[in-house]
Amino acid sequence: MGVVVSLEDGKKQQASIQPLIALTDSDMSRVNELILSKAGSDVEMIPEVANHLISSGGKRLRPMVTLAAARMFGYGGDGHVKLATSVEFMHTATLLHDDVVDESDMRRGKKTARMIWGNQASVLVGDYLLGQAFRMMVEVGSLKALEILSSAASVIAEGEVMQLAAAKNLETTEDEYLAVIKAKTAALFSAAAEVGPVIASASKSEQAALRSYGTNLGLAFQLIDDALDYGGNARDLGKNTGDDFREGKITLPVILSYRRGTQEERLFWKAAIEDAGNDDAALEKATALMARYGAIGETISRARHFGNIARDALAPLKDTPQKNALLEVIDFCIDRVS
């Protein structure tokens, strides 16, 4: 294990999320039970709306990260299951609210909750899940974990507002966009990873390592998602290529193509993103412009940068199956695109 192999050279076979799934398997059964029970309520609409999204087959990457991050420091208690469930509820609540804000029709290949039960139910069930998440966190009794997850909740909301403020603004710089996704996406990954060593009473530097891993994994994950939306395998994502474009979303491939484009091309982007001139012909042109300016490749190489930082964050930790599984998840997230 002397010499470090770079990401590209070492990629002999496709990286997989399987080791993480296998390692967290029995803990995840408990998380899944807890999800079902805590999404329950006598108010019938709540479990209906919640389960619609919960059962739609997300990978549950975030709770698995929490579980592995606790176990890798020898945690033997019960709290990690509740914290992992809280993390997943925070994520689900965000998705419910996002779909309302973005007026999305489809998510993971299914109609969004708001299309079936309406916007109000989606907002309120999201709030309910957030409330349940906080109750579970409190039950765990770790003030530090509470502080981390509650800060994340407000940072995420802040990120969503930042995104709203930047919506359809093609002048958004890459730095501004990175600040948005750091808040909107990376903060939850970061908190999910950090609470593991926190409840396992690991050292400050171990907590910092997992926090940094989570942040940078989250950034890489979001950038790859952005790239996939313009050319990934649609079935893998459960959403159609071009969704971001049709919703007029500003993502890094758009920012780079816009900034690198000619004056005339910038008029096209403005018509497409700002004035909803985003039919199939426009999507085709957008994709062609991205290819011309290498915007997808550049987005992926920006993602790799963050993936490399996540990798180095974990480097000093003792070799454990959990550490290796978490490292493989970095490549898994990035390889989705190839």
Add this chain to the structure above:
Amino acid sequence: MGVVVSLEDGKKQQASIQPLIALTDSDMSRVNELILSKAGSDVEMIPEVANHLISSGGKRLRPMVTLAAARMFGYGGDGHVKLATSVEFMHTATLLHDDVVDESDMRRGKKTARMIWGNQASVLVGDYLLGQAFRMMVEVGSLKALEILSSAASVIAEGEVMQLAAAKNLETTEDEYLAVIKAKTAALFSAAAEVGPVIASASKSEQAALRSYGTNLGLAFQLIDDALDYGGNARDLGKNTGDDFREGKITLPVILSYRRGTQEERLFWKAAIEDAGNDDAALEKATALMARYGAIGETISRARHFGNIARDALAPLKDTPQKNALLEVIDFCIDRVS
């Protein structure tokens, strides 16, 4: 100009700072005059100490950035010369204070001011230059420029304190280190670039573009400096290879080597950095470990990432000699290492 050429492919010849020097030549004569006059004082020791550092041949990159950033938006007034001088004074003040904090003997191949006139004089003359910088900014009369530069001043100080708190702490994560250099180094580059479009009354998105350019150029610049200290051409920098190591400074090459190393190697780093076991033999071992773990190459590739962001920040701006000179400076900063 249709297709974007990546940094590596397009590097037919060594990038140069000459176009920026040529473009700002006559403005810089005025900056240099102003530097000499504003560093003057009836208190004889002040010009002595100030001029010792001022005349020691820095590149004056920051004030040139301010001048070019103002001119590229057609600024026709006088204020940019004062702001550029303020920026250089802020930089000089930081260096004077840094040398005291770091107990440095040499800077740019000369004895540091503190070795000749003592720590107290270095601190106070730094304060004097900061004061003069603020007076010049106020004279320009742009509240927005004042706000940008005064915020930068406090962010820089904050960065120095962060660095002090992280000093000799090998557990510092890459994220934490990036936060330090973003404050300590990139904030001044960012402010230097942003005040140009601000006094030229350029648009908000033009201001944001230059701000982002400055931030990311500053990050790239600092990371390349870090790499150079372990193997660049010593004469170019006017400081000896290994200075950072001998001062026990935590920089990215050290962070990466430490994180990627074995348990035994980490003990070596602790002895070297934390307990000052940093003689020539230790430096040789440190350099060998960096080579083994690709820490210098990785530091450079992290720098390139920020260089690419700086490049894309300027991409949408109209083609002007100033823009092209600023773009070339990115490559110039990174090419120093090769």
